Amino acid sequence: TNKTQCCPAEVKGICYYSVQDVSLGQFLRDSCFNLSLKCQNLSCKKSVIDHSLSFIHNDGLIDITVERMDNPIPTSALKQQQEDIDSSESDEPIATWTYCTKCGIVVTPLIFLSKQTWQWSFGKFLEVYFYNRDALMNAPGHRCACELQSKSVLYFGCGNLAARFTYEKLSPYSVFCRRHLPFDETFHHAHSLQEMENISVSSSDLFVRFDRQIEAITRETRDLFGSAVNKPEHLQAVLSELNLVSAEVDNASKVLQEKISTVTAKYSDNSDGAKTKRREYNEALFNFPWYSRRYLFTLASAWNERLSAAGQVVSAMKKIQHSGGSSRGDSTVPAIGDASTDDVIDGMRRIRQLQETYSRNYNVKNMTVARGQKGESLFEGNVLPDGRVAADDEEYDSDNDIDFEDDIDADVLASRNRMQGPQVSSLAKRSSRPKKSLRQRASDEYKQSSITSDTNPVPLDYSNNYDTSGQLEGRNKTVTAGGAVKSALNRFFNRGVNREDPFVVDLGFIGKGRPRLQLGIGGIVIPVFDDQPSTIIAHSLASTDYDVQFQQFVAASTSESRSKPSHGTSRKEIERRMLGRNKSHIKHTFRDFDEKGQQLCKFVCTTFWSLQFNAVRHAFMNPSIATSGKESSSEGMTGASTPPTGFDIEKSYIRSLATSFAWAASGGKSGASFSRTSDNRFVIKCISRTELQMFLDCAPAYFEYLSKAFFHGLPTVLCKIVGVYQIGYHNRVTGKRTMEQVAVMQNIFYGRKISKIFDLKGSLRGRFTRQGNLEKDQHSKRSSYHRRSTGSSDSESSGSDEEDDESLSIASDGSEKDENDKDGKAKAASIPTLLDGDFLEFTSGRPLPLTDRAKAVFHMSILNDTLFLSIINVLDYSILVGIDEEKMELVVGIIDFMRQYDILKQMERVGKSLPMVVGSEAPTIIQPPLYKARFTNAMERYFMTVPNKWTTI
Numbered sequence: 001t002n003k004t005q006c007c008p009a010e011v012k013g014i015c016y017y018s019v020q021d022v023s024l025g026q027f028l029r030d031s032c033f034n035l036s037l038k039c040q041n042l043s044c045k046k047s048v049i050d051h052s053l054s055f056i057h058n059d060g061l062i063d064i065t066v067e068r069m070d071n072p073i074p075t076s077a078l079k080q081q082q083e084d085i086d087s088s089e090s091d092e093p094i095a096t097w098t099y100c101t102k103c104g105i106v107v108t109p110l111i112f113l114s115k116q117t118w119q120w121s122f123g124k125f126l127e128v129y130f131y132n133r134d135a136l137m138n139a140p141g142h143r144c145a146c147e148l149q150s151k152s153v154l155y156f157g158c159g160n161l162a163a164r165f166t167y168e169k170l171s172p173y174s175v176f177c178r179r180h181l182p183f184d185e186t187f188h189h190a191h192s193l194q195e196m197e198n199i200s201v202s203s204s205d206l207f208v209r210f211d212r213q214i215e216a217i218t219r220e221t222r223d224l225f226g227s228a229v230n231k232p233e234h235l236q237a238v239l240s241e242l243n244l245v246s247a248e249v250d251n252a253s254k255v256l257q258e259k260i261s262t263v264t265a266k267y268s269d270n271s272d273g274a275k276t277k278r279r280e281y282n283e284a285l286f287n288f289p290w291y292s293r294r295y296l297f298t299l300a301s302a303w304n305e306r307l308s309a310a311g312q313v314v315s316a317m318k319k320i321q322h323s324g325g326s327s328r329g330d331s332t333v334p335a336i337g338d339a340s341t342d343d344v345i346d347g348m349r350r351i352r353q354l355q356e357t358y359s360r361n362y363n364v365k366n367m368t369v370a371r372g373q374k375g376e377s378l379f380e381g382n383v384l385p386d387g388r389v390a391a392d393d394e395e396y397d398s399d400n401d402i403d404f405e406d407d408i409d410a411d412v413l414a415s416r417n418r419m420q421g422p423q424v425s426s427l428a429k430r431s432s433r434p435k436k437s438l439r440q441r442a443s444d445e446y447k448q449s450s451i452t453s454d455t456n457p458v459p460l461d462y463s464n465n466y467d468t469s470g471q472l473e474g475r476n477k478t479v480t481a482g483g484a485v486k487s488a489l490n491r492f493f494n495r496g497v498n499r500e501d502p503f504v505v506d507l508g509f510i511g512k513g514r515p516r517l518q519l520g521i522g523g524i525v526i527p528v529f530d531d532q533p534s535t536i537i538a539h540s541l542a543s544t545d546y547d548v549q550f551q552q553f554v555a556a557s558t559s560e561s562r563s564k565p566s567h568g569t570s571r572k573e574i575e576r577r578m579l580g581r582n583k584s585h586i587k588h589t590f591r592d593f594d595e596k597g598q599q600l601c602k603f604v605c606t607t608f609w610s611l612q613f614n615a616v617r618h619a620f621m622n623p624s625i626a627t628s629g630k631e632s633s634s635e636g637m638t639g640a641s642t643p644p645t646g647f648d649i650e651k652s653y654i655r656s657l658a659t660s661f662a663w664a665a666s667g668g669k670s671g672a673s674f675s676r677t678s679d680n681r682f683v684i685k686c687i688s689r690t691e692l693q694m695f696l697d698c699a700p701a702y703f704e705y706l707s708k709a710f711f712h713g714l715p716t717v718l719c720k721i722v723g724v725y726q727i728g729y730h731n732r733v734t735g736k737r738t739m740e741q742v743a744v745m746q747n748i749f750y751g752r753k754i755s756k757i758f759d760l761k762g763s764l765r766g767r768f769t770r771q772g773n774l775e776k777d778q779h780s781k782r783s784s785y786h787r788r789s790t791g792s793s794d795s796e797s798s799g800s801d802e803e804d805d806e807s808l809s810i811a812s813d814g815s816e817k818d819e820n821d822k823d824g825k826a827k828a829a830s831i832p833t834l835l836d837g838d839f840l841e842f843t844s845g846r847p848l849p850l851t852d853r854a855k856a857v858f859h860m861s862i863l864n865d866t867l868f869l870s871i872i873n874v875l876d877y878s879i880l881v882g883i884d885e886e887k888m889e890l891v892v893g894i895i896d897f898m899r900q901y902d903i904l905k906q907m908e909r910v911g912k913s914l915p916m917v918v919g920s921e922a923p924t925i926i927q928p929p930l931y932k933a934r935f936t937n938a939m940e941r942y943f944m945t946v947p948n949k950w951t952t953i
Helices: 024-032 076-084 122-131 185-223 232-267 275-322 341-361 406-419 422-428 434-453 469-475 481-493 533-541 544-561 571-578 610-620 647-657 689-697 699-711 771-790 836-842 852-871 903-913 928-942
Strands: 052-057 060-068 095-100 152-158 161-169 174-176 586-593 599-608 660-664 674-677 682-687 721-731 737-746 756-760 848-851 878-884 889-895 943-946
Touching (some): 024 122, 024 152, 060 122, 185 232, 185 275, 275 341, 533 660, 533 721, 571 610, 689 721, 699 852, 756 928, 836 928, 848 852, 928 943
Antiparallel strands (some): 060 161, 586 599
């Protein structure tokens, strides 16, 4: 009635001419022309004339509606058929006629039902109506030969009432819920080639700017040869240094372009290679762009430092010349500014030191760096342009620099204490500072692996072979309280001072991503961008410090279970790790330094339940482990046919997080911030501390539930959360500090072409989206992203506890995004997210048809998921439904299940219930068991089974 479904759909089987069946005439009289018949829904008081009855089977729908006619059916023709009509049924005879919708005329005469037609099985009548597809209307008098099933409207009339039978062809949908998430090597392959093209263009521009700067300084130097106060040998030394830098720039430009061309030609076409070799090629191709950017950044920084030294010498000589020959020994004529021979001498000494340093450590021709005698790597710490390692300033070692939640930090400390318990006590006894011992051990392991695995110089790697006394001196330097205060005051008063060196060249694109940060495991380079939280997570997961702590958790877990050591790739081992009850939180801190060794930014990343989430990722991202069911045929993606194994799974996860962009998702009111990885595999959602703590409390139950889904075939449509983190940074240049809690989850619509998106909660109160509200929501989302990228951030601003609708859609059109796009950091979802009211409008009040098998699995999944969420006291979740018209599939997933029914939700429910009037829709915030019942009932109303002749009842 008025696009409102009164009764849920039922699946019924009809055995012809049995008690389950009814005659056609009896059905018309009792169900169509009986105005005293009321709706089965007790809350509906309308008669049958205000309803429509629908029968759905296979691929068709028969809709029956009753209308009033202006004039009753004439009975003049009744006498001619009187002998064929039973007297007991001739009081109010039923007539029939056919109307052609294509021709727009009535094509059959008015005929009253005969006794045989009256007694015809209604089930057989429906069968003929559904399967008689080839019949044509035989109406030569009206010149109509249209299709009887699809182009005609069948009428049955009795008195002034007419029952209209119309047929609509429909296509039931299948339901798609991703069982495993593949890694699309094709995207990253193309992305790496695009990155190399960008590097080629940017480096060419950078080399041109270096040539111009060198030419300018050289011109100023030659102009000073006519001055009597400047020594020619100093000028000649400066020119020699400039010529050397110029030659290195030219050589580096040539070598870089050759290497890019070689790598592109070698790795762009690898279809004829073996799968293992192809994977190695792809891995090398994926790493090359950031390797080359990092090395080019180091070379350019070294050139800048040498140009700065030469430029300062030239500047000092010019000041001496303008001062009229004043020198340090002339006490009668004061020096102008800093003009003195001391500046020239110091500059020349600096030039000689830089020449000696870079001549030993850099090989511009081969784009490699000479290894030390012991193979030590510079990247044990942050690398400076001259090869030095920036020391960790003890002033910033305290974790109070960025505040953490007390209870969450306590969990991290408890995890560390348990990890360093009796089973691993030998590690803790090595040093009185466990943090330093872990880092040292990680460095030693990395050195050994680099020595044993590489016999030739490794491209784009760095080592030093000079005295490290300067490093030791920097590390052992103590900072007093007064020195710390003085340093803070200097930073405060000099924050806005422009200290740009006029002789250096801006590195631009090459200098982005904080290339001075440490290398990860196996020498992997992960850039970090302040406005991309996923890059902080990726850098932390790829670090040696994280790997050492993670391996200790693995060892502790193995010793506790008394099982044999395993590589962690078997189903049994993965399930055992996923079911572990011990906390495995890892807190990792890393810093970025400038060329002078001063700290620029401090980053903190806390990984919660690292061991369990690692097992979730191995089960979810490797289809050979999960056995919960077969994927849809559409699951196979290019480049993902071979399932990754071992560390490749974790590396693919890190590579996805390495590039992301801010994403203004639509459909919710909580104001949560979203970002999406460039390959569209994952969505990163900022959550509040309350949601984080609630999820951490029920995480063991979540892992147990996922283990049943992955390893025991439990049907589920939960959106998989594959990692929960707390990240923060303190930028000492801008003074900005922020702390965020994020959840990394699958992108439900990854690789799919979605035409419509619905966010369904089972309630109609405030669940209707208008176009004006959509535009306003999109504008507010863009504004929130602008504030996030330019202003301060508060830890609680990522979620709202007082809004009716906290769900934001995780929508995706499956298209590829470029992280270098100007608008890539604030792109709105191309498809608006609609709500429950829009869904009912889209389906015209009818349930959306599903195949019988899809509906059975979907119904069982909804029951399982809602029961689980009700047990852990979670509410306010919703199901995201995307319609893929090309494959006729519904892509579904339950989202926003991180909020429990606490005191705030109880107060919100009471507050929103007070202004309610009788008969109005209940608020969305209700008790979890009631929320579960309302949600499951709504899914039964929103979706229905389309049976066929093979469906069992």
